[in-house]
Amino acid sequence: MSVTRPAGFRAGSATAGLKASGTPDIALLVNDGPLDVAAAVFTTNRARAHPVLWSEQAVRTGTARAVAVNAGNANCYTGPEGFSVTHATAEHVAGLLGAPGAEVGAIDVLVCSTGIIGVPLDTATVLAGMDGAAAALGAEDEHGEGFAGAILTTDTHAKQAVHVDPAGWSIGGAAKGAGMLAPGLATMLVHLTTDAVLTAADADAALRAATAQTFDRLDSDGCMSTNDTVTLMASGASGVTPAAADLAAALTAVCHELAMLLLADAEGSEHDVAVRVVGAASEADAVEVGRSVARSALVKTAIFGRDPNWGRVLAAVGTTTAEFEPFEVDVSVNGVQVCRAGGPGEDRSLVDLSARWVDLVVDLHAGTEAATVWTNDLTTAYVHENSAYSS
Amino acid sequence: MSVTRPAGFRAGSATAGLKASGTPDIALLVNDGPLDVAAAVFTTNRARAHPVLWSEQAVRTGTARAVAVNAGNANCYTGPEGFSVTHATAEHVAGLLGAPGAEVGAIDVLVCSTGIIGVPLDTATVLAGMDGAAAALGAEDEHGEGFAGAILTTDTHAKQAVHVDPAGWSIGGAAKGAGMLAPGLATMLVHLTTDAVLTAADADAALRAATAQTFDRLDSDGCMSTNDTVTLMASGASGVTPAAADLAAALTAVCHELAMLLLADAEGSEHDVAVRVVGAASEADAVEVGRSVARSALVKTAIFGRDPNWGRVLAAVGTTTAEFEPFEVDVSVNGVQVCRAGGPGEDRSLVDLSARWVDLVVDLHAGTEAATVWTNDLTTAYVHENSAYSS
Structure with missing residues (x-):
């Protein structure tokens, strides 16, 4: 169980051929609402990948309908074309998700990339992969599992965590690498979902508090990534508005669990x-x-x-x-x-x-x-x- | 040629049994004057070994007659007794060097230690070693070589450099480890001598300028030692007062040469x-x-x-x-x-x-x-x- 555990979310994955292993490398996570609340935190490295530059601006609206991820190429230091690839991805995914009378804008799609730095990312390859992932969207456990697997790079296994609240709402999360744990491929990505009813300000405050106590204190080799991103989308589909303290505690617990999974799978580590x-x-x-x-x-x-x-x-x-x-x-x-x-x-x-x-x-x-x-x-x-x- | 190349200096070494290898581990460097000018710089680590705590205060007078070194034990985090061992060493060496009517005070002896941290250093062992080193004092090349060898720990060879100025003065230096290069045994020690005529202020300014451009920019593994020390003693025995710029340039060149020797001998390095x-x-x-x-x-x-x-x-x-x-x-x-x-x-x-x-x-x-x-x-x-x- 993973990012699709909370109601209102679908996930999909596909293989675009970006990983040498030939395993799935495109992952798409969609918030079907009713709410489209979103928050995100990013690496504080001043040298930032193109998807970070895009998503950081896109999430300022406090809303997002989808997170589109590619693994195998970080799209970092790839020249001016790099930003175009990211933007084309957002635009394309928006087109795939929208419907007549219910258009989705590129600004509603957060984009994340992870993998090799300094190598151009081919637009057509990514867009074809997004087509495949969109066609495979679903809300079953297997869809969440597929998402969690497709975002991996040097990780040895998928990392997922879930909180199911007695009050009727839940949180799901998937993580890969770690900004400072598996930096060989340069990224920690964490994607969180919840069906709680939240405002954008609630989501942002809870996410910042949770990451400050968990991922921010994970420091495997002191090297800060150019691509680290943690996203949270809230669908409100449970209809339940949790108390701020309950939300913060649950989100921190899920982030802690994912952080410990990252720690335990750090490249080459024995302790x-x-x-x-x-x-x-x-x-x-x-x-x-x-x-x-x-x-x-x-x-x-x-x-x-x-x-x-x-x-x-x-x-x-x-x-x-x-x-x-x-x-x-x-x-x-x-x-x-x-x-x-x-x-x-x-x-x-x-x-x-x-x-x-x-x-x-x-x-x-x-x-x-x-x-x-x-x-x-x-x-x-x-x-x-x-x-x-x-x- | 080494620390005994400048006129006015004698060096001696001995084996006290502090190194598992059984090689010489006690080194003594004496300034016979006529001047007894001294300057030193130390690690900026706030966790400092006992000899650093002592020498930092002792050199504030701007004078010193000797530097007494032991290798094989850093005398760091050895409890309150650690400072007593350092002070006893200074006092004992002062007694060995003084003569009736020409007493030397403990405050005139800088003490340096390098080696294992957190293990008590036995006073009697060190003092016996200092007796041996004092008995072996001499101004020949072999004495300088002996000094350069006795201060080593994990180094694979002795590190020495000399500047002979056409104006009739010279600088000699010996180095071991590197604060951040061979930190396994926790110390960079550098001992410089010159027979130039200097004031304490000249010596201090030239030493700080030289180390700022050389040893301070040597950063093998980012780990700051508890014992790093660079000393400079000036005997004035050449009778020549160099221009400040000439002194600074020569001292920086000698420090640069020693720094490059440390870099090239860093533990386990290939580049x-x-x-x-x-x-x-x-x-x-x-x-x-x-x-x-x-x-x-x-x-x-x-x-x-x-x-x-x-x-x-x-x-x-x-x-x-x-x-x-x-x-x-x-x-x-x-x-x-x-x-x-x-x-x-x-x-x-x-x-x-x-x-x-x-x-x-x-x-x-x-x-x-x-x-x-x-x-x-x-x-x-x-x-x-x-x-x-x-x-």
């Missing part, structure tokens, strides 16, 4: 690491420290080597502007406090790093705020995958 | 990469962009894979705050302009990445400033070395 920073003077401090530890090549290689190397953790903490005193910091790895007050604590040989999941806790002893950043270890397989494939 | 950013609105912009590219795991793995992946370069540029327009940026790799105006340029298959040296040029087309940041590729060997050794 998932939750860097939890506690005792911070502010949440921003906690996030800064968490991100610094999560980005340290030395911390990440140590975890790959199953070495609870707390000295490298403190060295990463020391590069931040967060409030802390070096000789007050504690570090625990999988429950063993290996560093106490900036010095050796419990015996590091007590730490078991054989499991995939790693809990790394840094206590700054500078306040009461906390935050978690998730990352992966840095492995020889990561280097191999990212040196062997041009993207 | 040295000069990221040259031109057309920047400011030098700070150029450095920020260069550092961002140099720190991108995706750019670095691509170079390891001999792939001139300019899309990853632009993605790294896009994460900066520098002034630029994405669709105006050019990227050249080893002379081939693979990206022109934010789109595909010359055929990337024309790029030859078989040699160790890589010239990567980013033209921002936003001004006339430029800067170079040097880095290495990210290799499976780097991951292996840094996951296999606890440090």
Whole structure:
């Protein structure tokens, strides 16, 4: 169950030939309403792909009728023609979805691309694929599954999550890659649907709150993508208007589940690491420290080597502007406090790093705020995958 | 020829047993004057080793008579006793160097440590080693060579450079590791000597200018050490006072030569990469962009894979705050302009990445400033070395 679980949505997929594997590479998600509410968040990289440049503007209306995705080509740094391909895709899909008296405009179609950078994307190939995906549209589970599969690139399996609310509304989601997890093909794409009754402002606020706590804190290799996009469409087909807090909690839970699926499927990784920073003077401090530890090549290689190397953790903490005193910091790895007050604590040989999941806790002893950043270890397989494939 | 090339300096080395290899691990460098001018720069990491905390204060006088180094143990995060070990070392070496009527104070001895973090350093072991190094002091080439060898950790060979000025003064230098090159054992140490006649202010200004253009722009893996230290001692024994510009140029040249030696010996590296950013609105912009590219795991793995992946370069540029327009940026790799105006340029298959040296040029087309940041590729060997050794 996936993006078609909420009422009011149809999905379709097709094979245009953009992936070397020959598997489906075109995915279309349509909101049949009654509402056409939409919100989206995008990479903060200033170097942005053409579909990001388009969709960012298109979603400003707070509405969208469809999300059109191609995998296998990021349509990024493809020259002035790149934007034309994106716009042609939106226009073509709008034409496919509209009916006499119920026209759909190009502006109602968000476009996402993922795959290789710097290689022109052929317009005719994409449009033919969209024809196929439109012809295959449906609201069954299999259609949602097909959508979730067609957006994949280096992922080893589809990633889906669903929230079914007792009050009668639901959320569905599909994700691929991760901006900083599977950047070999340069994109995290997440597509969320809900049949709750929402205003555009509700959708935008809930989406920003949910991504800030989940995808924004996923930092596998510190590399920011040019194509990252998270979309949310609301059909209102359930007729139920959830309380803002309920919506936010459910959306955050679905995003968290998808984020953990992305983490677990990161290219070449052997460990998932939750860097939890506690005792911070502010949440921003906690996030800064968490991100610094999560980005340290030395911390990440140590975890790959199953070495609870707390000295490298403190060295990463020391590069931040967060409030802390070096000789007050504690570090625990999988429950063993290996560093106490900036010095050796419990015996590091007590730490078991054989499991995939790693809990790394840094206590700054500078306040009461906390935050978690998730990352992966840095492995020889990561280097191999990212040196062997041009993207 | 090394730190003993300038007149007025003696060096000594000894084996205290701190390195598993059983090779020399204690190094002592003494300035016999007539001047005792000194300057030093240290890691900007807020988590600093005990010898850094000591030496940073000790050098504030603008004078020093000796630099005492141990390799094999960083004396970092070793609890309150760690500072005592450092201070005892300074005090002990001062006692060894002083004579009745010509006492040397502990404050005249800078202390540096490099090696494993978080493991207590035994005082008696270090002091015995300093006794040995003091007994072996001499001003011959072999003494300088011995000093350069004893400070090494994971380095594969000693790194030395000399400038002999036609005006009758000289500079000598020895380096090990690199703050961000061989961080497995957590330190770049550089020790410079000169027999030029300098004031403390001259020495400090020349050293800061030289390191800002050289070691500060060496960024192998983005990890900042807890122990990085660069020292300069001036004996004045040549009797020659160089022009400030001559001193700055010579000191920068020696630092550049040592920096390139560090780059070439970086753990597990297969390529040295000069990221040259031109057309920047400011030098700070150029450095920020260069550092961002140099720190991108995706750019670095691509170079390891001999792939001139300019899309990853632009993605790294896009994460900066520098002034630029994405669709105006050019990227050249080893002379081939693979990206022109934010789109595909010359055929990337024309790029030859078989040699160790890589010239990567980013033209921002936003001004006339430029800067170079040097880095290495990210290799499976780097991951292996840094996951296999606890440090």
